[in-house]
Amino acid sequence: MRRLPVYLLIDTSGSMRGEPIESVKVGLEAMLASLRQEPYALESVNLSIITYDGEVKQVLPLTPLDELQMPQITTPDSGPTHTGQALKLLCERVDREVRRSTPDQKGDWMPLLFIMTDGKPSDIQLYNEMIPEVKRRNFAGIVACAAGMNAKTEPLKALTDDVYSLDTFDSTSFKQFFKWVSDTIQTGNRSVGATDDLVLPPPPAEVNVVC
């Protein structure tokens, strides 16, 4: 069975506490509900969630969509945002979880990565070191989302050309954002192959394109 691995990196630093993280959870639930209505996604999407603050955790190992149950997502009171550390864990997990084709095994589709932050990496040196490592992992697409006014888009632009921003933290914005993520995942299900770039569906009004 060909799997489409999808990695979500979610900023859970102190500033996300309260409404922002609750909105993210609502958005994630809505995304799952919408993906479950899509037969191709239901049979091929495998999802992993990595949260990062001062601590980096893979709260959900790569799991088939139909078996998936939402993990607990918590935020500390305050502390740094270890985005670099998160990318490091991401690479480790991709190496371990994503299957390559061999004579005895069918490879997965090229994985997708979504990264969301409301700030900037506290471990910028590691972050910069990890960027070429992430790029070596053959992601079919990397989509970065800067949420709120304090989010820095510059570091994200070094990671991918597809950087988007959300002005507000309310659940409507996140719901729209994750709806769009789910549309993108479905695009990923089919657009791997001859062309190198993932063609993203047009983002909703709440999501701004960062140039």
Next chain:
Amino acid sequence: MNRQQRKAARQSAAVSRLNEEARAIYSAMARAGVPEADRGSFLDRTIASLWQTYKDERMNQRIVIENEMRQLGLRLPNGTVGKEYSCSFLLPVDKVDVQGLDGAADLGLELELTDTHTGEYTLRGKPLQAGDFTLRLRYTTVEGEGESALDLPIAFNPDPRTLWNNVPTNPDIAYYKPDSEKEYVKVEAGEDGVSKKDMVAASQRGRSHAHEGRPRDDHFTLYHCRDSDWYIMAVADGAGSAKYSRKGSEVACKTVVEHCKSELIDNPEFEAAIRAYEADRENTEKRTDVTRRVIDIIYKGAVNAHNAVKRVADASEEGRLKDFATTLMFAICKRYDFGWFIASFWVGDGAMCIYDAEAKTAKLLGTPDEGEFSGQTRFLTMPEIFHDKDVVSKRLRMAIVPDFTALYLMSDGVSDPMFETDRNLNDFSRWEAFHERLLKGFPDDGIAGVDLTDDNEKAADQLLGWLDFWSPGNHDDRTIAILY
């Protein structure tokens, strides 16, 4: 000690504790000088107070057990509508009596005690509807206490098969082609009365395309030349991500078939070279001669196909060849008195194979091009294909076989679900199983088999119907061409 005994022991302990306390109270009343007249009301009050203590204790026990139940951290795995669900878990049956699981029956599930010794319960059945639900496990803890409950969330996914839409492709799009295609090429027996092999092919748009009203990208072309008796077959798989690949696959198939047709219609030198080589197979000169002629026909056919697709791409608005990316496999075959001569070219994934049920052989006519990840392959439209110094040894094949059951050409929409891995493509038993599947169909899913008997023109419709088989995650366009 069994559960009943333990419970009885708990109860008698409580009773004797009460007795003791009552006796103590009587002596204490006497010692404390409680007057006879007041002893009744004093006792009433004391008993009421002790009853309260007993109830509190019982309540505490219940709370402890309830906490224990919660701390089991029971999480029911998700299920799928219509698919057998079964989940077992252990409950502390020495402490709780399960009264029921509310909501289960409505969802088509039943809870059963499957192991009285360990306290294993099993929830099973076929879920009736999709969605997120909460089941309520009702149980009692201490006698005299009311029921306790534990809420257990459970989610059922819809059956993916029920979610597919079949949206026809808009016929106004550029390079429109029908969503499915089928063909039967019936070749009548020759003057000698010996029946001849026929060709059948079918191509069905994948469910993933049909779901969104996107066109079929695969293509096939069959041709049998009455004059020369050559059979020519081509199958091409347009890249899912390339927007005009449906045209690329069509142009590639048509071009090679046209090319081979004109090369073969009257080519006595080639025929003579084949016969000469067959008569003296150890002769390297004769082998080189026939190989050179095969390259002339086959390799040039592939180059022509590449160029033809390029011309169409150049003439298109954006003019990008990769928008027309397609794989291509084709074969030319002819029966001689000594057996069958087959030559082929293959770039991309899928499978092309000479299957012989009697000789128990499956000869793969090349190697599928596959990358590290799914969907990564090589395309006819990549110019570097032809710059590869090994292009001839890698992609061209020539074979002489006495006879065969079927020559198969198929896109990866068929070979992926049927063979899964490259290694299996080289395994005769997998081809045997595949052939069997083709003839028998998938009775459980209501998919009929294909009757591959001579001159059965219905085989085209049967083959097209067969291509609708179900395989989770495999919903690509499916194309298969058979010479049998």
